[in-house]
Amino acid sequence: MTRTYTPWFLLVVALALAAVYLFPLYWMYVTSLKTGSEIFANPPTFWPREPNPDIYPETWARRTMPVFLLNSVIIAGGITAITVILGTGCAYVLARYRNVWIDIGLFCVLMLQVLPASVMVTPLFVGFNQIGLLNYPRTAVVLAAAAKAMPFFVVLVRATFMSVPRELEEAALVDGNSRVGAFFSIVLPLARNGILVCAILTFMSAFGEYIYSKSIIQSPSLQPASVGLSGFLGPNSTDWSSIMAYSAIYVTPILLVFVILQRRIVSGLTSGALK
């Protein structure tokens, strides 16, 4: 009986942890639809008495959300593009060659992951300022955040490349292809799923990037939605339903993408490109 007991117990723990994490999400949606007095009602209501969906278009227009969201997409797209193009090449080399320098390179890449953005932001700010990059604040954020996103991407994609048998590449070489040609016609198609999944994950985390954007981008017209959200939190602000509506608009598309691609993301991360 203990054999069935253990998985059930673990499942309960997993569900409890998931509930702790997902409850705020539920609370966000519910609160966004409540009126001001209901938000502070005690005991709290778990479903709004008079749902008020008008808050969504109103917040959308009042907080210039299209601008913020467009900036978020531009910044996240830039981060993802740089990470994918450079990270794929980097991961391939790290997967295919074995020597001391490769080990040192891998170590350095992993070190990037260890350094928190909040520590790096000040030296980056000073450095960018000296070379004049702060005049192009979104570019500056893309560069900084791409460096931050790189290790995660490289390590995962490297594992994908390692699952592509080397003999396939050698067969392509003998069949008359060059190293570069073999990479593009054999290795890349087979690693495509893993790369796509990692690119999606990179995009999703870049979409919520906050620290670099908050510190580097001054002009509200260039700020992403994450920084725009913090604009609510002034000393007098208690406009909780607008904050929650803003958050909901910001998070829902990403959430939908994840739910739709969830199966592929999980299988792409665990199984590699082929068996």
Place this chain on the structure above:
Amino acid sequence: MTAQIELIDIDKHYGNFHALKNVSLTIDKGSFVALVGPSGCGKSTLLRSIAGLETITSGRMTIAGKEMTGVPPRHRDIAMVFQSYALYPHMTVEENLTYSLRLHGVSKADARKKAAEVAATTGLSELLSRYPRQLSGGQRQRVAMGRAIIRNPKAFLFDEPLSNLDAALRVQMRKEIRALHDRLGATSVYVTHDQIEAMTMADWVVVMRAGIIEQQGRPLDLYDKPVNRFVAGFIGSPAMNFLPGRIADSGNSVVLDGGGSLPLARNVEPGRTVIAGVRPEHLQVRGDDANFHLEVGVVESTGSATYLTSRDGNFQLVQSERTQLASGDRVGLGIDPTRVHLFDPETGIAL
């Protein structure tokens, strides 16, 4: 015979590991050469060097008379069949077959026609639109072969292509590969650790160990006249038995340390210590005129032959007749004097 592949003083180092030591080998046009040896002997490294997948540390090689040292694989015009077949998983059988043609700028229509021809000769016509994962092991093997023959290359290189197949299929593919080789008039280099494959398929067998060529020659020459104890023990199945002993004063027999003696067909320096080699299939069960005696341990009957192993486990013999011998029996054995091999106990070199 003209040489199709010539290897001259090939050396290969991996860091401190000396994988190929001054290997020279000439492969005649149209011949089927097997490189055989235990794992780690350098046979695969040598094959991959011919393909250009490994860069050699020093030495030269030519293929069809052209200097190929340092030339990348794609300019060598050779085809290779890998142990894992290395079929491209994201391409259909037809795309796998025509991959090299497409790279060499053959038109789509011509490539398709060629693929259909090759598929017909290898029995793949029904499978052209399938993906490798939908094929059985034997079918994948055929696709790998087809991919090699479609280009009509200067040489075929096989890297243990049969080791992933089951025993029955392996025997069948052995014949098919050999038949294909003969039909195409191709030059083939075949790497295997299985000496039966080497003996049955090849015109010329190269036995390697620890990065050097121990002996090369026609299969039966290796069987009849091994130059050292390693080759003697490696070629032939079950393996040759080795018995330590000393040449008798008369010079024409070996007194065995374990009791008994073996007759010799020639005279050897008396008193010399030797290792005598006798093949399991050359021993006969005899009564009174036995050369030496043995206690039977395990008896294995296959129907066509009976394999006997001695009680101490390090002596084997094969009897083609059925035998009444059972475990624990003491059996007298004799041998034709011309079939006794002698080796130096120190160097292992044949005497």
